Amino acid sequence: MNTSQLCLGILCLGDASGYEIKKAIERTFSHFQATSYGSIYPALAKLTHQGLVSFHEQTQQKRPTKKVFTLTEAGRIQFFQTLMATEPTEQHRSDFLFLMMFAHLLPTEQNRALLEKQTAHLRSELDILERIINECPTLTPGMRFTLEYGIAANRALLRLMQGRSTALLREIDAARSPTAS
Amino acid sequence: MNTSQLCLGILCLGDASGYEIKKAIERTFSHFQATSYGSIYPALAKLTHQGLVSFHEQTQQKRPTKKVFTLTEAGRIQFFQTLMATEPTEQHRSDFLFLMMFAHLLPTEQNRALLEKQTAHLRSELDILERIINECPTLTPGMRFTLEYGIAANRALLRLMQGRSTALLREIDAARSPTAS
DNA sequence: TCGTTATATATCGGGGCAATATATTTATTG
DNA sequence: CAATAAATATATTGCCCCGATATATAACGA
Incomplete structure (x- = not known):
């Protein structure tokens, strides 16, 4: 499972910024998946380019402006197809x-x-x-x-x-x- | 644990070529570590350059010539120091x-x-x-x-x-x- | 007020992984 | 017996990932 699909999975549960996606992955998947900003931000840029997500800038008082990403219909379809095609693998690094x-x-x-x-x-x-x-x-x-x-x-x-x-x-x-x- | 230290660990148990190191890792560590030729060969080149391993070319009848790597004394010391400094972490990807x-x-x-x-x-x-x-x-x-x-x-x-x-x-x-x- | 934590985005370098290239030989299977 | 697959052996490429770092603001606690 790569970072792009991880992002689509989180966006499936609701809109979020890159920062919020990272926190959601930690909260929801932390005991069996991990990722980093260095993977998330390039992944979101690529997904936007592919039309699988869209975003709008949301200015906030006393907080940096954030880009809130939304799953598009194409993204939802692509995510479902990935789920259907993914093999249930596991790896343990110790x-x-x-x-x-x-x-x-x-x-x-x-x-x-x-x-x-x-x-x-x-x-x-x-x-x-x-x-x-x-x-x-x-x-x-x-x-x-x-x-x-x-x-x-x-x-x-x-x-x-x-x-x-x-x-x-x-x-x-x-x-x-x-x-x- | 990176590929270099994995190689040193295997060479600690005996001399081996890159191909044999990969197979030894699969045999010995497969349920908690993994790696690939794309990591092993560059790692061995780097370890040779650092003087932590040495090699001699061993020509074989009816087989390609292989480079047999040996752990140097410096390599043994460095491996021990790595063992002493490594934190016992675990990660599970599912x-x-x-x-x-x-x-x-x-x-x-x-x-x-x-x-x-x-x-x-x-x-x-x-x-x-x-x-x-x-x-x-x-x-x-x-x-x-x-x-x-x-x-x-x-x-x-x-x-x-x-x-x-x-x-x-x-x-x-x-x-x-x-x-x- | 000073350091820490939280919010927020982004890039860089080193490394890792899957795939591929090349070449030969042994084993299997139709 | 011939074709095919699998094993032996080294190496590179391209894409992706991860940890560290940079930048900026603000809240919180000592």
Whole structure:
């Protein structure tokens, strides 16, 4: 899913400026998509050029003028066609697991710190997702499902980290010097 | 984690050509890192220029000549320093969840197909990871842990998909036309 | 009042990814 | 047996993405 389609997806839910689109992506998709201004602004320029969105400048008191973008009918059709043609892929990038791959090269204290940071991160993600699902009763079933999905993954991983970290540190040390008892 | 550090990590485990590095990354890191030749070859050129790796051309019978790269002492030191300085981050990109976010715009049959594809994909990933962990007794504790991590996530998500898909499809349809019984 | 955060748009450089080019050999399949 | 596909091997290209930075204003808190 590229930034253009991400923008069309947000504009499907209502008009927004580039700045507001970024914030909406963070609010709505943050646990499974990300992007940046360096992608959004060029994407909006291209979408405008293609006639998939239009905009009007909205002057504000005591705020910079903003460009409010609207999805055009052509944009709505194109977005639907993209949805129909998109394969349900997933990718996971983890520097944490890369580091664990080389844990035998690192000091025990460093490994302990990495495991603790990762555990804290998973707990924090889980809390955020659970708060959203509990405090927003008007979510569509699809949106609710994306939260359930994130909660299921984070819960399972948090349980693994909590049950496995101590033994793992011992195993890494044991493998380091096989001669020591 | 950028492609240069990925290459150093692989070369830490033994000498290899660019082609072999790509295959080693797929074999060893595929469930949490990815890269391509378009990144690997420029990275190796840069690493050679920096003196972090060296290479010798190895002519082969009935195969193109290959450049076999070796980690230098400077490269080993630099890789260790990178490991010590890397934050244990994680990111998840899911076109599947993006599509679920807009499930109410798609025909029921399309949604059913998406859920089935995702379920099949999770099952296949789980099978691969379980086969590796069962058939490779010589893995380091860290490597074994990365597999346990992937297995835990895939198991939890597979359970969710199997228990939730049917009801989800009904809920999406029900939300589509609130007036229909 | 001084630093931080928020609103708002935009560009730049380095890097990443998918596709493509080239060449040879082995394996498969009709 | 011949045609085709897949594997081995290196490399480039073009498009896209991301983090950092620039610019400007204003609200907020210490």
